[in-house]
Amino acid sequence: MALILENVGKTFENTGQATLKNINLEIQPGEFLCVVGKSGCGKSTLLNLIAGLEAPTEGRILLNGKEVKGPSSERTVMFQEHALFPWLNVIQNIKFGMKINGVPKEEQEIRAEKYLKMMQLEQYKDYAIHQLSGGMRQRVALARAFTMDSDILLMDEPFSALDKQTSNHLRKELQDIWMQTHKTIFFITHSVEEAVYLGDKVVVMSGENGGIRNIVPINLERPRHVYDEEFIAYRHKILEEIQGGDY
Numbered sequence: 748m749a750l751i752l753e754n755v756g757k758t759f760e761n762t763g764q765a766t767l768k769n770i771n772l773e774i775q776p777g778e779f780l781c782v783v784g785k786s787g788c789g790k791s792t793l794l795n796l797i798a799g800l801e802a803p804t805e806g807r808i809l810l811n812g813k814e815v816k817g818p819s820s821e822r823t824v825m826f827q828e829h830a831l832f833p834w835l836n837v838i839q840n841i842k843f844g845m846k847i848n849g850v851p852k853e854e855q856e857i858r859a860e861k862y863l864k865m866m867q868l869e870q871y872k873d874y875a876i877h878q879l880s881g882g883m884r885q886r887v888a889l890a891r892a893f894t895m896d897s898d899i900l901l902m903d904e905p906f907s908a909l910d911k912q913t914s915n916h917l918r919k920e921l922q923d924i925w926m927q928t929h930k931t932i933f934f935i936t937h938s939v940e941e942a943v944y945l946g947d948k949v950v951v952m953s954g955e956n957g958g959i960r961n962i963v964p965i966n967l968e969r970p971r972h973v974y975d976e977e978f979i980a981y982r983h984k985i986l987e988e989i990q991g992g993d994y
């Protein structure tokens with residue numbers, strides 16, 4: 748079943764201004780949805796509502812027919828900063844969420860090994876976090892997010908703090924892992940290129956009225972190549988949608 752947003756709005760009490768208005772959106776199981784839009788248009792607010800970290804002031808959010816009322820292990824969030832625990836090593840970090848959620852030990856082992864392998868982290872599993880590069884830390888965070896086996900993964904610019912080469916590498920790895928697992932992913936990015944590379948659909952948020960300007964399906968085969976003509980055409984189309992912006 749899908750994630751459905753019905754006429755969702757959010758007005759923060761202290762500002763009294765609507766950050767989000769009339770958001771209607773449906774994300775199908777297994778879909779990779781990317782969200783772009785000018786800085787401050789409400790992308791993270793939207794993610795926080797879906798995560799249940801904030802409550803909408805209008806409308807409702809349904810996951811598998813059930814209204815979202817707060818955070819839950821059905822929805823795993825991954826932020827720009829890796830949020831790993833420095834006192835735990837790589838494998839302990841990867842298992843942490845499963846442990847908290849009462850996943851049996853044997854199952855923890857199976858899932859941890861699976862995603863360690865997919866993220867090419869096997870040889871680093873006993874490393875301390877401070878021994879890893881920024882890119883490797885985000886790979887650990889990705890592995891941890893996938894082991895949760897949630898209905899949906901919510902990612903808020905997970906690669907934006909990394910250098911271009913590392914973030915390009917990681918987006919390819921994320922695509923590979925998604926093609927193998929077909930998890931549902933809600934992915935915020937500042938990079939239109941990243942959105943066209945990863946998304947089945949790209950949601951363009953409106954900078955002015957707190958709504959959605961357009962939803963662009965990306966009909967390109969995977970893996971995608973950033974220098975293909977069609978890829979470039981999609982990039983231009985989406986950039987134009989955002990126009991007036993600071994991209």
Ligand SMILES: Nc1ncnc2c1ncn2[C@@H]1O[C@H](COP(=O)(O)OP(=O)(O)OP(=O)(O)O)[C@@H](O)[C@H]1O
Binds near residue numbers: 761784788789791
């Ligand atoms: N807790 C809050 N209280 C009051 N205003 C808030 C709160 N959280 C966000 N806002 C406001 O809502 C607007 C949207 O913020 P949000 O972080 O969702 O935008 P964004 O599109 O993710 O921005 P960026 O791309 O820069 O990360 C901003 O004007 C911000 O100041």
